[in-house]
Amino acid sequence: MKASVRSRARPVHKNVLSPELAPIDGERRREHILRVAAYLFRTKGYKGTSMRDLAQAVGLTKSSLYHHFRSKQDLLLEILQHTVDRAIRRLERIARSSLSPSERLRLAVENHIVHLIEDLDNVVCFIEEGKNLAPERLRRYIQQRDRYERFFRDIVQEGIQAGEFRPTDVRLAGWAILGMCNWVAKWYRRDGPYTAQEIATHFGEFAVRALSRGYPIVWPRQAPGEEQRDGSTP
Amino acid sequence: MKASVRSRARPVHKNVLSPELAPIDGERRREHILRVAAYLFRTKGYKGTSMRDLAQAVGLTKSSLYHHFRSKQDLLLEILQHTVDRAIRRLERIARSSLSPSERLRLAVENHIVHLIEDLDNVVCFIEEGKNLAPERLRRYIQQRDRYERFFRDIVQEGIQAGEFRPTDVRLAGWAILGMCNWVAKWYRRDGPYTAQEIATHFGEFAVRALSRGYPIVWPRQAPGEEQRDGSTP
Numbered sequence: 001m002k003a004s005v006r007s008r009a010r011p012v013h014k015n016v017l018s019p020e021l022a023p024i025d026g027e028r029r030r031e032h033i034l035r036v037a038a039y040l041f042r043t044k045g046y047k048g049t050s051m052r053d054l055a056q057a058v059g060l061t062k063s064s065l066y067h068h069f070r071s072k073q074d075l076l077l078e079i080l081q082h083t084v085d086r087a088i089r090r091l092e093r094i095a096r097s098s099l100s101p102s103e104r105l106r107l108a109v110e111n112h113i114v115h116l117i118e119d120l121d122n123v124v125c126f127i128e129e130g131k132n133l134a135p136e137r138l139r140r141y142i143q144q145r146d147r148y149e150r151f152f153r154d155i156v157q158e159g160i161q162a163g164e165f166r167p168t169d170v171r172l173a174g175w176a177i178l179g180m181c182n183w184v185a186k187w188y189r190r191d192g193p194y195t196a197q198e199i200a201t202h203f204g205e206f207a208v209r210a211l212s213r214g215y216p217i218v219w220p221r222q223a224p225g226e227e228q229r230d231g232s233t234p
Numbered sequence: 235m236k237a238s239v240r241s242r243a244r245p246v247h248k249n250v251l252s253p254e255l256a257p258i259d260g261e262r263r264r265e266h267i268l269r270v271a272a273y274l275f276r277t278k279g280y281k282g283t284s285m286r287d288l289a290q291a292v293g294l295t296k297s298s299l300y301h302h303f304r305s306k307q308d309l310l311l312e313i314l315q316h317t318v319d320r321a322i323r324r325l326e327r328i329a330r331s332s333l334s335p336s337e338r339l340r341l342a343v344e345n346h347i348v349h350l351i352e353d354l355d356n357v358v359c360f361i362e363e364g365k366n367l368a369p370e371r372l373r374r375y376i377q378q379r380d381r382y383e384r385f386f387r388d389i390v391q392e393g394i395q396a397g398e399f400r401p402t403d404v405r406l407a408g409w410a411i412l413g414m415c416n417w418v419a420k421w422y423r424r425d426g427p428y429t430a431q432e433i434a435t436h437f438g439e440f441a442v443r444a445l446s447r448g449y450p451i452v453w454p455r456q457a458p459g460e461e462q463r464d465g466s467t468p
Contacts, residue, residue: 169436175417179413179418182417183413199406202410203406203410
């Protein structure tokens with residue numbers, strides 16, 4: 001199962017549906033089904049995707065597909081579970097490191113964006129389709145999503161306590177940061193002008209500066225008279 | 235028609251579907267249909283909503299509904315058109331005012347969030363369901379969405395030129411700002427602890443600080459030794 005997780009984390013490009021990718025043995029077949037399901041759930045929605053659509057897309061009969069996964073719910077759950085497990089593992093490493101809160105926030109944002117883009121199908125499924133889980137599973141899903149978000153809020157809180165960040169509403173700050181990050185999935189294009197790392201770097205700096213108290217000027221100066229301008233009173 | 239636009243801009247609460255709201259005369263009937271359609275498109279998606287669902291929700295037969303709107307496409311178009319017209323009018327006033335770029339950016343963010351929350355059904359339709367328009371209409375929709383976004387990028391550009399904002403990629407900055415704003419629709423709850431204006435104020439400041447060069451410290455100071463910390467090198 002570990003191997004399948006790692007392999008599904010590869011970026012899924014538009015050839016995800018092409019038949020020459022169709023694997024043969026059981027474990028690779030399972031991985032392939034999960035990848036194609038994540039692609040279909042992202043592009044057509046969970047509700048808009050039937051087990052028949054999926055069977056067709058992976059070149060199996062419906063009954064063969066049910067041999068691998070008992071239900072569409074099980075498929076969704078497995079996609080979300082692996083995705084959030086991976087995401088929490090990575091974020092936890094950053095959050096618990098000995099770096100300063102500013103540095104941890106920057107890395108957390110960069111990590112979020114790079115993996116969102118590299119693993120777009122799975123991460124967008126996690127963000128957008130979790131609401132389709134049955135009640136008991138939904139409850140656990142929300143707990144895990146909250147746990148992920150809490151790392152961001154905790155970093156912000158620690159930054160305030162350390163005097164690096166200005167006093168602010170930690171929950172709103174967390175939503176602002178995750179919102180700008182998650183929205184990348186809406187406008188990002190693989191053939192667009194930005195690499196994942198360029199976006200990540202830009203957004204990491206954006207978030208840190210937004211929260212920083214008296215961020216020092218490290219950019220080349222111009223129009224020095226303007227620097228005293230106080231933008232806080234519209 | 236003007237009157238109907240104004241009236242549809244009122245916040246739509248969960249009683250949007252309740253029968254006692256059902257109006258009688260033609261123009262109010264039309265408004266009511268548009269409000270309920272926006273609610274259904276937001277909550278079930280454009281594709282997930284049939285004209286039958288809508289007819290049922292407004293207490294009409296399908297053929298009476300078609301008397302008011304020739305197709306689901308026409309309904310969607312009218313919702314999006316009025317929504318973007320209103321939004322551009324308001325944003326244009328802010329963008330063209332004589333305020334400083336920082337002040338205009340803050341107001342633009344506040345305006346966006348307050349109207350997103352007050353007019354949630356229509357604005358979320360605009361953001362999420364425009365992709366369902368037929369090709370020619372979709373082209374025009376994208377033009378209008380771009381026009382709206384361009385106001386934000388122009389303010390950022392002007393702020394850089396005026397020396398208020400640090401040099402940065404204007405397009406990425408625009409997406410960061412609109413992303414954090416639009417994401418509010420995902421987590422905002424009418425029964426939650428924040429008013430629209432509280433969120434708007436917080437996010438306005440977040441955006442201005444993120445872009446500002448050497449934002450002056452206006453908050454009560456603590457741990458002054460920490461203020462020289464440079465968060466720019468993770």
